[in-house]
Amino acid sequence: MGEDLAKVQQHFANFAQGHAHLPLYHRISAAAATDDEVAGLLLAARPGQARPVLLLAALHDLVLRRPDLPAARWYASVVGRETLPTGDPWPEVRTTVLDHRDELTEVIATRTTQTNEVNRTVYLTAGLTRAAAGLPDTPLALVELGASAGLLLALDRYDTALTRDDAPSTRYGDPASPVRCGGEDRSPTPLGLAIPPIVARAGLDLDPVDLHDAKAVRWLEACLWPDVAGRVERFTAAVDLVRPAPPPVVRGDLVDDLAEVVGQYADDPATHLVVYTSWSLTYVDKARRPAVAETLARLAASGRPVSWLTAEPAGCVPGIPALQAGLDDDSTVLGLRTWRHGDERTPAVLGTAHPHGERVCLTPWNRPSTDGVQEP
Ligand SMILES: C[S@@+](CC[C@H](N)C(=O)[O-])C[C@H]1O[C@@H](n2cnc3c(N)ncnc32)[C@H](O)[C@@H]1O
Known part of the structure; x- marks a missing residue:
């Protein structure tokens, strides 16, 4: 003792x-x-x-x-x-x-602590822009694995600004939104944000939080740190905005139940399926993590474009290479695995970010070719 x-x-x-x-x-x-x-x-x-x-x-x-x-x-x-x-x-x-x-x-x-950090839209918007770069006209079907209360699935209903000293802010979402997210863009060149419309969305979580359950929402709020200016305020504004019509968050395991959730909520082959994990894969046993990509490869076999956008600690995501020099030394690594025309392209580290989106730094990006492949 x-x-x-x-x-x-x-x-x-x-x-x-x-x-x-x-x-x-x-x-x-x-x-x-x-x-x-x-x-x-x-x-x-x-x-x-x-x-x-x-x-x-x-x-x-x-x-x-x-x-x-x-x-x-x-x-x-x-x-x-x-x-x-x-x-x-x-x-x-x-x-x-x-x-x-x-x-x-x-x-x-x-209890255990659980969060849903709304300001992560800063790096999700940057990552989604890159995931969609070669497919600007294909609408997105978004599936978040480890979605908690599903607040990040409503990213297009918030006002997200990437700020820089040397260029005007880049914004995404609804400029009139009561939910304001923001972070510094530390990339070598200013990031643009261009995300096709999101036409389907769903989450999957072992322990989803129902926004109508006041006690459960209060626990999510309690897990935030009140000292960080704006963090609790942003969370409560997002809860109020999203609560009347929340995106579905299915109770289940992000490895075992991924295919079923895609089949139920995001199976339109005319859409680009983007699955994302943000500080959730890291909680899954290492040996089970490769199964996420195996499922996505199967879902992509028909030729439908599929992407897996990851925001996790370094070394967490199978297939995502080690960090590249010149990136900010931040704890969240943004990675992207893509399947186009049935085949997987070379996985890429997109950059790094502060875990709560206070800043993001993406590597320089060459123009993607028309089929969405990132050129070296
Ligand atoms: C730190 S929270 C991150 C929530 C959200 N992605 C975000 O960025 O705000 C991690 C979430 O992953 C969920 N989770 C952990 N392991 C999981 C698993 N095997 N399957 C599904 N969800 C899981 C937890 O219940 C929790 O809601």
């Missing part, structure tokens, strides 16, 4: 060290690193889940439910960013944690 607690406290210390830019979460994790009672709550977590973000999410969920609790006034998601107090949040946070230790322990023991 003593050794486990020491490990948990080391995790808190590491988190604090890596997140000095987050005033609230840095303070809580730095204090928990030397507080046996608070850090000890994480010992209730399931094997492999005793991570600081789980305790931080459980506490965030508590204050979202109970804005009257002393700790709540330190959360921008509860009181608004403009009215955040100054000073030390730890005494009130600690009191709130210890007064609600049973409730928090229950959440920690039964």
